Amino acid sequence: MKIHEYQAKALMAAGGIPVPAGTVARTVDEAVAAVRPLIESSGNPVVVVKSQIHAGGRGKGHFVEHPDVSGVNVVLDGIEGGIPAAEAKVREYATAMLGSTLVTIQTGPEGKVVTRLYIEGGIDIATELYLSVLLDRSTSRNIIMASIEGGTEIEVVAAETPEKILRTEIDPAFGLLDFQARNIAYGLGFEGDAFRNGVRFMKAITELAMDLDTDLLEINPLVVTTDGQVMALDGKMAFEANALFRHPELVELRDETEEDPAEAEAKEYGLSFISLDGTIGCMVNGAGLAMATMDIINYVGGEPANFLDVGGGAEKDQIVEAFKLITADPKVKGIFVNIFGGIMRCDIIAEGVVAAVKEVGLKVPLVVRLEGTNVELGKQIIDESGLNVVSAEDMKDGATKIVELAR
């Protein structure tokens, strides 16, 4: 589960991690009202207006409605014109940004509508660095990745200058040890106050990641200020879904407007669903088989409209719901049901499919491939249902048939 930058920063601040002062704004007036207290409390006349969406690359992104406005805007007008000038400029930006569609490298061409802004106080930056805490799947441990290349995408650094990335493995029994924190601070070139603050920062950020069960905690850039503070200038946090049961306070931070409504609805029914761009709707049991079904549709010349795993023990209700999800997508020109009945018997699945078709209706071709326990009985139920359903011998046969029928 992803959260917004402003939420991540609030969690960091609560964990003793320095972040710039800031205020979230959902209206233009709220954005403008945030300016005076920020400038008066810090004495710094610069403020930053940042779009809050669950996607990166905001600084280099632009609005569809206002191509000249970036996703993140630094307001310098306060330096000469004082607070009123800063407020005027923030009003201008907020008016353009709120309700407009931001396109970044991570949003896809359709972009995301900005409904929240984060108004943040300016910081006097000495250096920009990179820091993240994430799982290293080879060692089954969390690692800290740190780099002196702040502000750049870490994937680019990893590809071009991997020697500039420091990797520190965290032993889950001990957490980040003091000497490891010092070594990271040395590696990032921290000196004096920045060194002491940096060591504290590393310890605190590791503890926070472990306490909150983050999937990813990324700070890019991590900055050292001109007065030796170490601060998170950006903050990206994602939480591991399996651990959310012990963090009800984090579930509260979910922004449903950032989620695909069909995917969210599927989750309610215990279905794993992901919308895609193609025309062949798929209903499959098992995640691996569901992925492989998408692949085989593509292999025979079609494009999958979705990933849909009904799970190992799908009941009739879930199959009906799955059908509703698939048929609700206007792009769908054909449906492929691919089931390997293991513990789940094929006759039960077949009954579910027949019931679903009768309830939901069927306006596009349907190919069903059943294999496994009670397969003959399952096929018989489909054949005798009187429904316009095409049976398939195996996955490839089924994929070929549905792609042809959907043309």
Place this chain on the structure above:
Amino acid sequence: MSVLIDRNTKVLVQGMGKTGRFHTDKAIAYGTQMVGAVHPSRAGQVEVFTGEADPSGVPNRPSTYDVEVPIFRSVAEAVAGTQATATVVYVPPPFAADAIMEAADAGVELIVAVTEGIPVSDMVLAKRYLEGKNVRLVGPNCPGVITPQQCKIGIMPGYIHTPGKIGVVSRSGTLTYEAVHQLTLNGLGQTTAIGIGGDPVNGTNFVDCLTMFNDDPETNGVLMIGEIGGNAEEEAAEWITANMTKPVAGFIAGTTAPPGKRMGHAGAIISGGMGTAEAKIAVLTEAGVVMAPTPTDMGSAMLEAMG
């Protein structure tokens, strides 16, 4: 011969809820020696299983079974009372890592964790706890392990398997069934099929299974089924190039998966351009693995690899 389990393996079950009971019954029907269960508040009771024996399971058994499985309050007491060397974990996600660690502490040699949805951080800790102990964890979020007609630990349907020559290792449940079924139909059969699970942190990886199958005299070839996410397949390719003496065929799911989305399995995600199906297929092909272009071709890819 086989790997991990055979007809003599005695198995405990941790988590005797609806799922645990259902699959324990299926395992007993198959002929698996389910010798004890662990439930802190039901110690001293027995769980009774009766039914008709699964004809695809262990041969030369009576056609019906009537088995009493004693319940113990701890894994240590269950091991002491039954001499079990393996356990299967159906414990719900919040408590599953503790169940795994308890089994390891009790000296169980093989832990098969079926539970889906265990927090990653719990598994990171559990794996740390298992370090240095003489124990193998398979899973979590996996269908289990089966040696056809000898022992079935987990949730896979027994009848699609047949004894034979191929070791099967897979990150996906239903794709394993697909693969095993094809190997049964084309006559190659299986020595042991291992589901290593779809989570990002798992106890046993491809290299562990390839090593076991390479050392098993009965296994003549290996079919490995991977998917997007992580670099376990890349590590396997490296190991195969350096060490594997037997033919390997493979399939990787997720060629059409969009980046940044978890495809059902917690571990199936392309992040930062890493873990793509294309990259995995390329390195495995380079390592001499015969890659099936579609899941329907897994069995024939194995035949091709066998020459």
